Amino acid sequence: MSTANTNSEANDEHQSCCPLEVTLPGETPLTDKAASELEDLFKILANDTRLKLLHNLALAREMCVCDLADSLGMKPQAVSNQLQRLSDRGIVATRRVGNNIYYRVVDTCIIDLLHKAVCLLRDAEDTREGVVSLASLK
Amino acid sequence: MSTANTNSEANDEHQSCCPLEVTLPGETPLTDKAASELEDLFKILANDTRLKLLHNLALAREMCVCDLADSLGMKPQAVSNQLQRLSDRGIVATRRVGNNIYYRVVDTCIIDLLHKAVCLLRDAEDTREGVVSLASLK
DNA sequence: ACACAATTACACTGGTCTGTGTAATAATGT
């Protein structure tokens, strides 16, 4: 009820993806239910096939199963398999055009999370490679 | 090289967690390597025990294994098991104090991602419940 | 040196997941 403004973190001055603070002050520990839901959320993203599918669909607004299968170099069955998991969670939706069934992303949050994760990975690589200005404290 | 400035997204005006656009224009499709790394990243988060551990550690800067085990209501072995996975990925680090070994989070990105995911879940629930202002386009 | 506590190492078991192969379903064109 009226969960309006929770913008208590106005210092979002990160040039990269990662924040500088590790703690989460003022939050309550994760409930079992929340942890389980989070697990499901991350689990659906913890598969390279589904990640590629989502990324493909995020780039091209709509794609049918066979095109996605071609793009990934996989068999339609396997692709359909994973697409259905994504569909079950309401992440993607379908639209039929003749014989083909076109999939599209409807859950913007997932893509945002994916986008963020990509950014974090890029950060991690940058840090691991050259930017050792802060990481050189052995 | 010199992957310096990639701050081409200045329109971060989201009140909630979710962006309004689904597509990711201007990006290249996910490479196999990137997809695999992303999978690993999400896989490490796709477990309620590890999520609770990370959240506990993010709330209290440092905790030893037995305290974490008590907090989760689990056996030390199981907790140590998961802590080691987190340690292998460089997400947490240890510090010995007498008999006890204290764990702490060192990968801020993971916590940031976790924080974001929690926010997204909250958004999803809000949307599912009452806030149907934009979702009512059937 | 010895008993004790905290943590980890290791083998093991039950469960889950992914891609495959085959068959079924749905729509198209002749």
Add this chain to the structure above:
DNA sequence: ACATTATTACACAGACCAGTGTAATTGTGT
């Protein structure tokens, strides 16, 4: 109707994973 294409349904096999139980390791105090 029939053949064809696209997609899905389903059972299955291999791999991976989480928690358990036991044993080993490490540090403490006497």
